[in-house]
Amino acid sequence: MTRLTRRSVLKATAAGVLAGILPAAVRAQGADGGSMNIIAFPEPPTLFIGLDQNGSTQTVAGKIYESLLTFDFDFNPQPGLATSWEMSEDGLVYTFNLVQNATWHDGTPFTAHDVVFTCRDFLMEVHPRARVIFGNCETIEALDDHTVRFTLKQPFGPFLMGFEMSTAPMIPAHLYEGTDYRTNPNNDTPVGTGPFKLAEWSRGQFIRLERNPDYHGEGQPHLEELVFPILPDAGARAVALEQGQVQQSQFFDIELFDVPRLAELPHLDLISRGYEFYAPVARIEFNNRVAPFDDVRFRKAVNYALDRQLFADAIFFGLGVPATGPISKRTRFYSDDVTTYDYNLEQAEALLDEMGLTPDGDGVRTTVSFLRLPWGETWARFAEMVQQQLGQIGIRVEIEPSDPASWTQRYANWDFQMTSNYPYQFGDPALGVARFFISSNIRQGVAYSNCTGYSNPQVDALFEKSAHGVTDEERQAAYTEVQQILTDEVPMAWLVEVDFPTLLDTRYEDVIVSAIGTNETYRKAKLAAE
Template identity: 55%
Template sequence: MTKRLTGFPASFQRGFTRGFHRAAAAGLLAAVLAVPGAAALVTAPAMAQETPVRGGMLNSIVQPEPPTLMLGLNQQAPTQTVAGKIYQGLLTYDQKLNPLPSLAESWTISPDGLTYTFKLFQNVKWHDGKPFTAKDVVFSTSKFLMEVHPRARAAFSRCESITAVDDHTVEFKLKEPFPAFIQAFEVSSAPMVPAHIYEGTEFRSNPANATPIGTGPFKLKEWVKGSYIQLVRNEDYYKKDLPYLDGITFRVIPDAASRSLALESGQVHQTQYSDLEPFEVPRMKAMSHLTMTTAGYEFVAPLSWLEINHRVKPLDDKRFRKAIAYAIDRKFIRDKIWFGLGRIPTGPINSVVKFYDPNVTTYGPDLAKAKALLDEMGLKPDAKGVRATVKIMPMPYGETWTRLGEYLKQSLSKVGIAVVLESTDAAGWNQRVSNWDYEITTNFVYQYGDPALGVARTYLSSNIRKGVMFSNTMGYSNPRVDELFAAASRENDPVKRQEQYSEVQSILADELPVVWLLEMEFPTFLDKRVKNANKTAIGVNDTYEDVWLAK
């Protein structure tokens, strides 16, 4: 019998019966997997092995297909997952967001917080055999990324100088303290690129962008557009006996039901991010040959919200935004729409990110409080019970976001807020939100390990930039918030930083520039034969240098 959620429109209930879709997808999947290494895998779990085994191809999914594998030019999630095996940053981070070696074997920070010195691993080579040196680091951070990578530009523009002390030592001198700087060296934030390939060229049109050359444990062998991307072992990798895998094949499977079937049948070893719709997660968790984890996303720390355009009345009134917050049940959203994936947020900083403070105003479901706020605004119900009408444009990224839009329409109607749902495609959504042509939309952003890197950008009045996505597209402005974010970004004392970030969280929780919905958790499913995956805060985007397959 089909499970139904009472009190919601039929369109909200679509998708709970998946058997037909999985069966229909079987034929498509057979064609999709007709690529190297696609032989069906035995679904029974193998006995755990303590000693790593060398060899074997890891099969994973990449969805959607990346536009490029040149990570410096594109940082979308699919690009990061594939290109994180090809390129490397100076650092990676553990799941508590502490820095770990990657291309840098050690580093020091001066007592005044102005000088960061990195010692590089020696004997590192680019995939074309040329040596990787401090010159490549200086070029990457002072020229290449400054031109093409907005997030890296924001970090490295704070440098007074970037100097190669010798072939394996790089010194960054800051203009003023910026304690978040140590979080700026992860592979998607600052991928190292070869100076001998890019120096003196037009970076965006360099032919090498089609055949990326990195230092990582895997090299690009073949990319059949619309079908698969195959990486193979870098035999000259600087770490002895690594990587263990012969290679990794990333399969492009656009159909959600086919992705589920590929994992279920053992045709792929791994899925990540939003490869699976949340309603598939409980069924997959019950499968004996799979393990699931939500670890490995601490660095990105995704936080979703209702993004509200403050230029539109009555959305500019915080009482109206609070009424929306009281009218929705975020536990229902987590448990029934995201099927238990996620945590209930309290404010603008994800609870896994440094300087999070839970001691702020929170909003549980309370229809009486919502109606009282609307009454206070003078928004009385008409003959049909409608106080105000708003337009909500859900993110066009799968069925779950559509369901969320339908839930919001149903919930807000209970307090007299009528909702008109608007649909669009990904390009249209990006264009409309970035150009402020919306009333309410759903959105989520990454926080990158420190509020100065991934939180402040949403609320700073200096970041109200028309046409720029993931900026302060709401148009929110509060001089005290600007002041606190600026002060905290350059404060070396962590106790004082906490005080500043606590105050800013308190202000934002009261003013609700957005209505926070969910600290999102992405499920990573792994065949039980996959060993050593998901050990860091960047999880599936890490190098996979020591991941191996049990026999």
């Protein structure tokens, strides 16, 4: 009699889920064609990235939609729908020359008019991050069918970074002008300029993209189709990779404790490149409005009590390094000239003593709550590690479980004392970091804004100065100073600069080619020659 184990059940489940969904086999290596099966988790709520920039949406829709630029691993802009670009010496005028043979998936030519509509009208209405960027424009105008000029009101240092796919996806003007963008029926049938287009979406099972035969990139794409099976169970995702039923995972698709084992398999490579644009820092956000977190001494005590190296090793399994502050080493304008918090329980206890928080008969000084992030086992273990470590200095932590909807609602409405988070930095602090600290972004009901309630006019002024600097030197000076202030006032505890793992079948090459990694177009991806 065969003994049933969890792994045997998962293997049978994965096989059953994937049977009849995935292509039977890839084509011969070394030739154009073939397919690639890529995990989709969770299932995207939509593929229309103009309205939703959910992480799972980006991974699939990044093959359907394009922007003017993409970025190499050092954040140097590379051609997308723009072939070349130039900036005036005063940093106020940007001119883009567009590809001349691009068409939308319905056959309509892509022109400068689409760029003007997208950046001046569409994104300004529906995309908060893009609104910050294009709100700096005095005018956006088409000089001819293939030339666009942006004139800014004042210099905005990260302007070019705004032309990444999820920030400024080009939208077909002929399908959206004069309509209600949120209810337009084309939202259900995405039309982009990318190398792949939607062929089939079986809800709850898979999404299949097929090659765009009219793609503007000569000889591209190389693959015939991309299939994204929907696999909600973490164990089934791991088994599908292990058995070669899928060829790629990304971000946190695979629980981190499974990554080392899978990385040892001969048919898989572990790749950490391709996440530079996101560069998340795993952190604990404090509600600075409520006691005891309204006292900087308490926030510092918590920082001293957390062993960052242990978090990197035990929670993220070496897929990351200890963080020193709000800006990742992988993001522009990082500085190590900051206040640091080495693991020091004596220093932590001294600060709590200074506050008058003395231990009771059970050794407890105070009790706080921790709203657990609901994105899988990693974050459950993260919360338990926080609980264990703070317990050593007499801070009792009560973990509050949540689901994605309730976490987002409570976080947005400031209904927490502590919670964990790992938001993206988008290549420049003006785009991904400042939003969590500037006073003008304290907006109740808006997630991923300044939900901690931290406010410092000097920090506001420095973020403003750094965003509008023309040269990298003046921007770096302002960002160095702001990092020094934030690490001294610690509205958060920055713990680990996370390296997302990509597990990729060794038969494929030219897959991870830019700083947005698995969210790229995959125009270059192909089966390797034998």
